[in-house]
Each structure stands twice: as C-alpha cells, then as structure tokens.
Amino acid sequence: MEDEKQLLELCKFAVSQAHEYGATKAETQAQFSSELEGSVELGQISSVNRQTGTGIAIRVFVGKQMGSAFTNIPTQDGIRDAVRLAVSAAKVSTEDPDFVDLPLPSSSYPSVDGLWSDSAAGVDPGEVVGQIVQLVKEATQSEAGLVPAMSGAGAVEYHTAYANSNGVDHWERGTVGYIYLGAVAPSGEGMTPIVLSFDVKRGVDYDISSVVQEVADTLRLCKVSASGESGKFPVMMHAMAYGQIMQHTLLESIRGDSVVRGKSRIGDKLGETIAAENLTISDDGTYPGGMNTRVADDEGVPRRRTTIIDHGVLRSFIWDTYWANKAGVASTGNARRQLRRGLVEVATTNVVVEPGRRNAEDILSEIKHGFFVQNVQGAHSSNPQSGDFSIVGNPAILVRDGEMVGQVHGLMLTGNVFDLLKHVGEVASEPRFLEGAIAPDILFTEVNVVCRQ
Amino acid sequence: MFDELERAIEPGLELGASYVELRGETGFIEYIQMDDGRITALTQRLERGVAVRALVDGAWGFVSTGDLARLEDAVRDACRMARAAAPTRKEPIELAETKTREDRVKSAARRDPRHVEIEEKVAYLKELTRVIRDHDPRIATVTAKLRTASGTKYLVTSEGARIEMPINLVWVYPWVTGKEGTRLSAARNEEASTHQGWEYLEKTATPEAVGIPAARRVVLQLEGVPAKAGTFPCVLGPRVIGVLAHEALGHLAEADLTVNSAFNGKLGQVVAAEGVNMTDDGTDPGNVGTSKYDDEGTPTSRVEIIKDSVLTELMTNREYAAKMGLRPTGNARAESYLYPPIIRMRNTFFERGDHSFDEIFEGIEFGYYCVDFRGGQAQMNASFQVGIQEVFEIVNGELGRPVTDLSISGIATDALFKIEAVSDEDFPWELGRCGKGQEAFVSSGGPSIRFAKGGIMFGGQT
Numbered sequence: 001m002e003d004e005k006q007l008l009e010l011c012k013f014a015v016s017q018a019h020e021y022g023a024t025k026a027e028t029q030a031q032f033s034s035e036l037e038g039s040v041e042l043g044q045i046s047s048v049n050r051q052t053g054t055g056i057a058i059r060v061f062v063g064k065q066m067g068s069a070f071t072n073i074p075t076q077d078g079i080r081d082a083v084r085l086a087v088s089a090a091k092v093s094t095e096d097p098d099f100v101d102l103p104l105p106s107s108s109y110p111s112v113d114g115l116w117s118d119s120a121a122g123v124d125p126g127e128v129v130g131q132i133v134q135l136v137k138e139a140t141q142s143e144a145g146l147v148p149a150m151s152g153a154g155a156v157e158y159h160t161a162y163a164n165s166n167g168v169d170h171w172e173r174g175t176v177g178y179i180y181l182g183a184v185a186p187s188g189e190g191m192t193p194i195v196l197s198f199d200v201k202r203g204v205d206y207d208i209s210s211v212v213q214e215v216a217d218t219l220r221l222c223k224v225s226a227s228g229e230s231g232k233f234p235v236m237m238h239a240m241a242y243g244q245i246m247q248h249t250l251l252e253s254i255r256g257d258s259v260v261r262g263k264s265r266i267g268d269k270l271g272e273t274i275a276a277e278n279l280t281i282s283d284d285g286t287y288p289g290g291m292n293t294r295v296a297d298d299e300g301v302p303r304r305r306t307t308i309i310d311h312g313v314l315r316s317f318i319w320d321t322y323w324a325n326k327a328g329v330a331s332t333g334n335a336r337r338q339l340r341r342g343l344v345e346v347a348t349t350n351v352v353v354e355p356g357r358r359n360a361e362d363i364l365s366e367i368k369h370g371f372f373v374q375n376v377q378g379a380h381s382s383n384p385q386s387g388d389f390s391i392v393g394n395p396a397i398l399v400r401d402g403e404m405v406g407q408v409h410g411l412m413l414t415g416n417v418f419d420l421l422k423h424v425g426e427v428a429s430e431p432r433f434l435e436g437a438i439a440p441d442i443l444f445t446e447v448n449v450v451c452r453q
Numbered sequence: 454m455f456d457e458l459e460r461a462i463e464p465g466l467e468l469g470a471s472y473v474e475l476r477g478e479t480g481f482i483e484y485i486q487m488d489d490g491r492i493t494a495l496t497q498r499l500e501r502g503v504a505v506r507a508l509v510d511g512a513w514g515f516v517s518t519g520d521l522a523r524l525e526d527a528v529r530d531a532c533r534m535a536r537a538a539a540p541t542r543k544e545p546i547e548l549a550e551t552k553t554r555e556d557r558v559k560s561a562a563r564r565d566p567r568h569v570e571i572e573e574k575v576a577y578l579k580e581l582t583r584v585i586r587d588h589d590p591r592i593a594t595v596t597a598k599l600r601t602a603s604g605t606k607y608l609v610t611s612e613g614a615r616i617e618m619p620i621n622l623v624w625v626y627p628w629v630t631g632k633e634g635t636r637l638s639a640a641r642n643e644e645a646s647t648h649q650g651w652e653y654l655e656k657t658a659t660p661e662a663v664g665i666p667a668a669r670r671v672v673l674q675l676e677g678v679p680a681k682a683g684t685f686p687c688v689l690g691p692r693v694i695g696v697l698a699h700e701a702l703g704h705l706a707e708a709d710l711t712v713n714s715a716f717n718g719k720l721g722q723v724v725a726a727e728g729v730n731m732t733d734d735g736t737d738p739g740n741v742g743t744s745k746y747d748d749e750g751t752p753t754s755r756v757e758i759i760k761d762s763v764l765t766e767l768m769t770n771r772e773y774a775a776k777m778g779l780r781p782t783g784n785a786r787a788e789s790y791l792y793p794p795i796i797r798m799r800n801t802f803f804e805r806g807d808h809s810f811d812e813i814f815e816g817i818e819f820g821y822y823c824v825d826f827r828g829g830q831a832q833m834n835a836s837f838q839v840g841i842q843e844v845f846e847i848v849n850g851e852l853g854r855p856v857t858d859l860s861i862s863g864i865a866t867d868a869l870f871k872i873e874a875v876s877d878e879d880f881p882w883e884l885g886r887c888g889k890g891q892e893a894f895v896s897s898g899g900p901s902i903r904f905a906k907g908g909i910m911f912g913g914q915t
Contacts, residue, residue: 040540045541047513048534051791053502054519070498072519078499085497092571093492094579125537133541149713149833183832190715190866192834230682238556242902260490261594264632265637341484342496378573381828383839383858385637390860392830392838410836412862414682450682450912453575 004159004171007054007074008030011163014058014079019165021087023060027102027164027339028181029298030074031054037154038128042149043140045132048125057339060086061102067092068342075341100325102164109170109295109302109305110286117203120155120175127204128153132180137207139181141269142216145223149194150182155204162300170300176291177204181211185219189409192222193394196240196375200291218374218395224406226398234370234425235413235447236363236399239400239432239439240351240418244379245389246351247436249417252384254283254308255346256319260327263385265418266314275312275421280354282307283318284438285333290350291435303349309421320346344421353439356427360441363426365402371411371449372404374399387417412450420444454477454521455617458503458609461524465507466611468532472508472548473611475524476748478503478790480620481567481606487597495571500604502790503527509535511545511879515793549781551751553613558745560619562650566601569651574599577625579661584793588668591675593632600624603650614710614750621646622894624654625663628818638858640670640842647741647894670825670843677857680844680913686820687861687911688813688847688903691880693823693839695897698731698801699887700829701837703897706733706758707764707784707796707889708773715835715866716764722813724764725869730804731759731899733768735783741884741894742799746783749794753783758767758801761830770796788891797889800882803899806875813874813903814911821846821911823861835865860868860912871908876900 034052038045048273054074060067060083067089071082116380139148150200154177161171180198184191185448199206240332252258259267266274275372285303287293299321307315319327320335323346336347364372373393382389396411425445431438458475465473479501486494496508502519505527514534518527539545547684551912566574578597587806609615614618624645631638689697703717716724725731735753749771756766769777770785773796785794814822825843840860845855881894 043710045512045538046546047515047793048538049515049517049793050530050534051517053517053791066492066495067495068494070496070500072500072502081499085499089495089571090496092575093495094490094575094845096491098491125534129541130538147713184713187834189834191713191717191834193834193836194713241787255489257831262632263594263637265635321820340482340496340498341486341494342498343484343486343494377836377862378828378838378840378860380830381826381838381860383637384507385639386858388858390840390858392832392836392860392862392912394832394834394836403690409834410864410910412682412860412910414859414912414914448682448914452684452908452910 004161004173007159007161008163008169008171010056010074010079012075012169014083015163015165017083018060018087021083022147023062023087024163025102028056029162029266030054031154031158031160031339033158035156036123036128037152038132039152040132040136040148043136045129054448055339056082057337057342058082058086059342060090061099062087062090064095064097064099065090066096067093069203070340070342089447092250098326102166103168103301103321105167106302108319109403112286112293112295114202115174115293116287117175119203121157123155123204126210131206135179135181138208138212139183139215142212143185143219145185146183146216146219147185148181151180153179164300168300170296172295174201177201177206179206179208179211181215183215183219185223187223188225192219192438195219195222195395200433215370221397221404222407223393225407226406227435228398228408228411228449230450232446233449234367234443234445236367236372236443238441238443239434239437241373241376242442243434243437243439244376245382245417248379248382248384249389251348256317256323256327257346259317265387269314272314273312274314274418275309276424277312278356279309279421279424280311281309282352283348284352285349286332287350287352287438289433290438292349297333297335298344299335301331301333301335303333313426318346318348320344340367348436353427354433355429355440357429359430360428363428363443364399367399367402370399372399389417390414408451410452414448414450454607455609457521457524457616458607461528462609462611464530465528468529470507470509470532473528474506475609475869476504476790477607478604480602482602485578485599487582487649489594490579490582499881502537504787504790505531506710506793507531507535510539511542512538513546533847539787541877547775548771550833551771551781554750555615558618560621561648562621564651565603566623566651567603574622577654577660581664584664585627585661585668588665589672591630591631591633591672592668594630596628598626601764608750610750616746616750618746621648623651625654625658627664627667629667629671631675633675638671638677640667640674643885645741645894648739673843673855674857677855680856680859680911682911682913684907684910686817686906687909688822688901690822690824690901691898692764692825692883694803694899694902695883696826696829696839698803698899699798699895699897700839702731702790702833703733703798703801704831705835706768708767708769708777709796711767714833719764722764723762724761724866725759727762728806729759729869729872732757732804733798735799737800740800740882741896747785748787749785751783751785752780753799756782768796768798770794772857786893788893792891797893798895799886800896802897804901805877805900808874808876810876810878810901813876813901814847814850817847817850822847822852837865838862862912863908868904868908871905872902873905894903
C-alpha cells in the first residue's frame with residue numbers, strides 16, 4: 001500500500017464504517033512505511049534488514065465515550081473488523097465530559113519542501129552496504145584501536161493519510177536516511193565508553209567523514225584518563241547531552257496536558273523569565289531539514305513554528321486538539337499518535353535552539369577549569385515534574401586552560417533543569433541536526449559536578 | 454500457520470541459503486490508559502505477521518512482513534539482503550549446533566485476557582486510581598496503564614525445528630505525581646506476568662499491591678531531604694540490587710556486548726569480591742523472563758555469570774556461541790515479528806549470601822539504603838547509572854530520614870570488589886522491561902547487599 005491516496009481512501013472508508021456501526025465521531029490515520037537497514041557487529045556487516053508494513057489506527061467516539069483499534073491488515077475486511085472493535089470499546093468506555101470535538105478543516109497547510117528524496121525511497125541494499133563499508137573503513141583508519149561496536153545505515157520511506165468525520169483529510173509522504181557510528185577503543189582504564197555520532201537527513205548523501213571525525217576525536221580524548229573534583233564548574237554540553245536532559249524535564253513541562261493537569265513547574269509562568277536572556281527555543285514542525293518536519297500533525301492539523309522561550313521569557317506551551325479545547329486555546333499542531341496503542345499525545349516536533357555568534361571551539365578555549373560532556377547516561381530517570389536530574393556524563397572530558405585534557409570516569413551532573421536554564425553562558429553558532437532537535441552546543445556557567453575522589 | 458511457514462523455506466534454500474528461519478505470530482493485544490480517571494486510550498488490535506531470517510554466504514538477511522500471502526517473496530528478499538552483505542565479511546557467520554525440536558507449549562493462563570470484558574479492565578484501572586488518590590491528599594495526578602496480550606508464535610527453520618509457543622502478557626504501570634506547595638514529586642510502579650492471565654491482576658498485582666507502593670514513594674519524596682554528593686557506604690535493597698545486576702553487569706555479559714566491553718577477555722578471572730554469585734535463569738518457573746525455548750528454538754537455561762566471584766559464563770545466541778566457542782544458552786529474544794532475535798537477559802539476580810538483614814547495616818555511621826529505582830543505563834566501559842526513587846539515610850546503623858530522588862552511579866568492575874556483605878534474605882523479583890533497541894520483559898533481583906565507601910557514587914547536592 002505505497003500509494004498515499006489509496007491510504008486516504010481506506011481512512012475515509014474507516015470513518016464511514018464507524019458511523020454505520022454507531023459512532024458519532026471518528027478519525028483514522030494510516031501509515032505505510034518501509035525501512036531498509038544494514039547493521040555492523042564486530043566491525044563487519046552482520047545483517048541487512050527490511051521492515052515493511054501498513055498500520056491503521058482508528059479512533060471513534062460514541063457521544064463522549066472513546067474507543068480505538070489498530071490493524072496491520074490494509075483491506076476493507078481488516079478495517080471493518082478493527083472498526084467493530086473500536087466502536088464496541090467506545091460503548092463500554094467511560095464518558096469524558098471534556099471531549100469537545102475532533103479537529104476541524106484547516107484553511108491552509110504550510111508549504112514544506114524537501115520531505116521526499118528519491119535516493120532514499122529507492123535505495124538498494126547494495127548501496128546501503130556500500131555506505132556502511134565506507135564508514136567502517138574510514139572509522140578503523142581514523143584512530144588506533146577503534147572498533148565500530150554498533151554502527152549502520154539505512155533509509156525509511158513513509159506514506160501517511162488522515163481523515164475524520166469533520167471533513168479533514170490529508171496525506172503526505174517523506175523519506176529519512178541515517179548513518180551512525182558507535183565505537184569503542186581500548187584505554188588505560190580497560191575500554192572507552194561507546195562514543196556515538198550520526199548523520200540524519202532526508203536523502204542518503206551522508207556526511208561520513210564528519211561522523212567518523214567526531215567519534216575519532218572524542219575516542220582519542222577518552223583514551224587519556226583525567227581526574228576532576230566535585231563542585232560547581234562551567235560545563236560545555238554537546239547538544240546530544242543537554243538535549244536528553246531537556247527531553248525528560250523541560251520538554252515535559254511545556255506540554256499542554258502537563259500544564260492543564262498541574263504537572264508542570266512552569267505552568268503558571270507564561271510571560272515570565274525562566275531562562276538566561278541568551279536562550280531562545282522554538283518548536284518548529286516545518287523547519288527545513290528537520291527530521292520531524294511534516295505538513296500536518298497526526299490529527300491532520302497544520303504544523304507550525306511555536307516560540308517556547310524567547311530570550312529567556314516563556315512565551316508558549318504546545319498543544320494537541322483535545323488539550324487545546326480544554327484550555328480554550330488553539331492546537332499548535334503537536335499531536336503525535338502511537339498507532340499501535342491508539343494513544344494521541346502532545347509531543348514536540350523539532351526543538352530548535354537559536355544559535356549564538358561564536359563557534360564551540362572559541363567558547364571552549366576560554367574555559368579555565370571545567371568539562372565538556374559529549375553524552376549522558378540516565379537522563380530518562382530524571383524527574384519530569386520537578387525537573388531534577390542526576391545523571392552520568394559519559395564521555396566527560398576535563399577542560400583546563402581552554403584545552404581538552406582527557407576523560408573523567410564516572411563524572412555525575414546533578415541539579416534542576418530550571419536552574420540550569422538560568423546558567424546558559426553562551427550558545428555556540430553551529431547547530432547540530434539531531435533526530436528531534438536542531439541545536440548548537442551550549443556552555444552552562446555553573447553546574448553541580450560530582451567526581452570520584 | 455505452520456504449513457504456510459514451511460512452504461516458504463524451500464525458495465530460500467534454492468537461493469543458496471544455509472539456514473532459513475520463519476517466526477510467525479498472531480495475537481490480540483489491548484492497551485488501556487487512564488489519566489486521572491479519564492480513559493485516554495482504549496485500543497484493541499489484531500496483529501499477525503512473519504519474521505524471516507536467511508543466512509546466505511555467511512551474512513544475515515532479515516525481512517518482516519504482515520503480508521502472509523507473499524511469504525515466499527519475503528524469503529527471496531531476505532536472501533537478496535544477505536547476499537548484498539556477504540561479500541564484505543572477512544569470516545562467515547556460523548551457528549552453533551543445537552538439537553532440532555518439535556514441540557507445542559501450552560499457555561498456563563487461566564483467564565485469557567482476551568476473554569475478560571473491557572468493563573472489568575476499566576474497573577481495575579478505576580480502582581487503582583482510587584487507591585492511589587486515597588492514600589494521601591498530596592497525590593496530584595495518576596496515570597494508569599494496562600497492557601494485555603494473548604496469541605501464539607510459531608517457529609519453523611530449515612533445520613526442521615517446528616515449535617509453537619503461547620504469547621501471554623498482563624502488565625500494569627501507574628505513574629503518580631505529588632504536590633505540596635511548589636514542591637513536585639513523581640514515582641512509578643510496574644508489575645507484569647508473561648505466564649498467568651487476568652488472574653494475576655485479580656490475585657497478585659491487585660490495585661492495592663500495585664498502587665500503594667507508588668503512592669508511598671511520591672509522599673516520601675515530598676518529605677525527603679536532599680542527598681549529599683559523593684561516595685558513601687550503602688545498602689542496595691532487592692529492587693535496586695536487581696537493576697544493578699541487570700544494567701551494570703548483565704549487559705556486559707551479553708556476548709554480543711561483552712566483546713566490546715570491560716568484561717572482554719575476563720572469562721575465568723575473578724571479577725568480584727568473595728562470596729558474590731550472579732545468575733541469569735531463563736527456567737525459573739512463572740517468572741517474566743522465563744520461556745521453554747528462545748526465539749531460535751534453543752532451550753533456555755540457567756547461566757552462571759559470576760560463580761564464586763569468577764566470571765564464568767556469558768549469555769549467547771547460536772551465532773555468538775559459535776563465534777566464541779561457548780554453549781548456546783537460549784537467550785535469543787525478539788520483541789515481535791517486527792525484529793530479529795538478539796541476545797537478551799531473562800531473570801537476572803545476585804544469589805543469596807550468609808549475612809542476616811540486620812547485620813549488613815551494622816557499623817555504618819552515615820550512608821544510604823536504596824529501596825527502589827526509576828530507570829537505569831549502562832555503558833561499555835562498565836559505567837552504570839540508576840535513578841533512585843525511594844531511599845533513606847542510614848545513621849549509626851539505623852534507618853533515618855527519607856531522601857528526595859537522586860541517582861547512583863559507579864564503575865561496575867570496581868564496584869563489585871567493594872561488596873562487603875550479602876544478606877541471606879528471600880527477595881521479591883522486580884519485573885520490568887529492558888530496551889536494547891527492542892522491548893523485552895525481564896526480571897531482576899537479589900538480596901540486600903552492602904557496598905563499602907568508594908563503590909557507589911551518589912549524585913546529590915555538591
């Protein structure tokens with residue numbers, strides 16, 4: 001089912017069937033995806049994998065009672081069976097007095113270019129294998145002892161469609177290509193941590209050399225052991241490192257459902273300064289080149305750019321239709337549907353941190369005594385409600401007199417994200433394109449660091 | 454489904470595959486989520502699909518498909534995938550020998566969740582929400598999640614294996630937040646069975662048994678004092694020592710990871726203090742990681758990872774068993790037909806020691822007693838991190854004030870030598886999910902274990 005217009009017809013069929021079976025409102029999202037991936041173990045390509053399938057999520061309302069179903073059988077019979085399950089579930093569900101309506105038709109969708117690349121959609125297994133061979137070859141030549149421990153490359157094409165009872169119908173398609181290198185090397189301490197770098201884009205024209213160089217440069221530093229001391233220090237964080245902290249704390253707090261349910265520590269702080277003046281963060285579902293860029297969200301609502309923090313001032317939260325209706329605001333196009341679970345949630349799209357003026361090397365060169373943290377362990381165990389985090393920086397590199405010295409084993413970073421936001425010293429000028437973020441490295445001026453004595 | 458799967462083997466062999474494996478699956482899966490008493494998801498799904506693996510010229514090709522009418526095409530595609538990778542390999546992948554089995558494993562579930570009315574499931578979640586809310590007025594929000602699955606999986610290989618096994622799951626997970634003034638806290642709990650049916654939630658994981666611990670942890674955090682930063686003597690209780698067994702050591706003993714980890718080359722060497730034993734047991738009756746066979750058809754087993762302080766065995770699949778000259782331990786697991794099987798833990802635990810529970814606290818002037826965790830993560834250099842959501846001070850050998858949430862960390866290969874005492878207590882299993890690119894239901898546990906200062910770091914206030 002690779003034709004998104006056929007998918008849309010199935011969605012419309014599901015909506016009409018739902019009404020026949022007694023639903024008063026219905027919506028359906030269908031997605032076909034095909035992913036081709038090659039993976040590396042012990043420095044050699046171990047397997048080439050293809051995962052292909054169609055998923056159809058149906059959500060219905062009988063009055064104010066909701067039920068949903070999923071099927072991976074993209075036929076009218078398969079859909080009828082799923083619709084029956086959804087309607088019967090809705091009939092025994094509990095009433096939700098806050099349910100207002102599904103999304104209404106939009107006057108226009110944003111024009112977003114570059115979502116589709118023929119190079120990724122038609123990629124051949126041999127081409128993926130060739131890219132991986134090149135990656136492994138360059139990687140093993142880049143640094144003595146380097147072993148590609150978890151590496152690979154792949155490409156995904158997706159076709160998605162949405163329809164609901166209110167006449168919203170929408171389809172789109174896109175591609176994503178990715179290559180990643182996670183490598184280790186023997187060190188004085190036994191083994192370095194896995195150092196990870198990747199390149200994601202819409203096509204398969206990967207920047208292999210940059211990926212390899214970042215891993216090799218970091219591994220070289222990890223081979224040298226350094227010791228640190230506990231206290232408050234300046235810490236330069238790779239976007240991948242602070243991105244994980246924010247994902248499990250700040251970004252939970254800007255969700256409209258967290259605000260309405262009283263789970264957000266900043267739910268009552270719109271218009272107030274919550275971060276340093278040099279920090280501006282947006283959620284931009286239309287960002288060119290963003291991996292989560294789409295024309296519409298998973299409810300068929302147009303994607304858009306929403307400024308979250310503007311020069312330190314909290315400007316907006318993000319919303320899907322249900323929670324926006326409840327709060328009396330408009331959806332910001334931030335609905336994400338877990339197809340198999342039938343759950344529609346508020347979720348960020350591309351988190352964009354506005355770049356600063358100087359590059360990361362220049363900023364780091366002015367650190368007298370501090371650390372560079374390239375990645376972290378355990379950000380997912382942070383407290384999303386309070387914003388408290390207590391994690392391991394790994395790799396964490398000691399910086400002395402502007403020079404990166406070597407890896408500090410077992411370094412921990414602790415604190416609260418809302419304190420951290422107030423200590424943004426400088427944002428670097430070069431954004432990194434990550435899976436859900438476009439963000440430069442950031443120097444935080446004062447971070448609680450705990451080191452082994 | 455066996456016949457459909459078997460018909461698709463031959464085209465793979467004709468294309469030169471030395472091994473073809475098809476894993477079919479049919480299932481009925483349910484997910485219900487209730488946020489503060491409101492149902493936000495009530496989803497039923499019918500799932501069917503097949504995973505195809507073909508070994509051609511020493512490389513794997515894998516295809517996952519929901520289209521059972523085109524299985525032979527999927528097998529041909531898997532061979533094409535493998536053939537693309539094969540010329541790049543310096544040495545071909547080989548599989549360790551296992552006895553080929555034909556078997557049909559029956560479900561032990563008494564109340565198949567598929568046949569339990571939705572109303573009963575909704576009532577369970579309502580009661581869970583009520584129990585948690587009634588525990589303390591400071592409880593602010595309750596999100597309760599319920600998953601059930603029932604179905605069958607089928608394994609057919611070109612070597613002649615033909616195994617049918619049940620898919621069973623009942624799983625419940627409350628996420629609770631608390632609020633007192635401007636202070637916010639959060640905690641979770643999780644219980645599951647992969648062998649029992651709905652009766653598990655009726656008799657074992659009742660709303661009270663699941664809800665009260667989560668609510669209690671939220672309140673303790675609101676009342677807790679901040680943790681200090683640095684290293685202290687500490688006692689890790691069964692749920693935390695279990696996750697340490699899993700995160701800090703278990704992953705290093707998964708053979709596909711061992712080769713790139715701090716355990717590489719240490720088989721046969723002393724890796725822990727005296728009296729330390731750690732095991733992964735895929736045969737423990739009724740436990741969530743237990744199964745008669747793994748997803749390659751190898752019988753599961755008891756893997757003595759650390760025996761008398763020595764790194765003794767690694768967990769393997771057939772590929773790594775052949776590569777490293779080890780026995781296949783039955784640890785190849787796939788989340789579903791969407792994924793290839795990889796090496797995963799099952800039920801991982803420290804064995805009991807010979808100290809009484811009270812003895813292991815004796816002599817600690819100041820330290821911490823860690824009771825429950827919230828997530829953890831390991832790295833190849835043996836660095837581990839575990840988020841702690843229930844912890845108390847130890848002052849002069851006695852339990853003291855509760856502490857607000859924090860995390861602990863360390864280098865596993867160092868920390869193992871800082872173990873001072875292992876208690877002789879029976880311990881409850883911690884039941885959860887491991888994410889190594891795929892979800893796997895696992896359990897972990899162990900008796901309370903005491904670490905000397907220097908073994909465990911506490912990420913508190915500096």
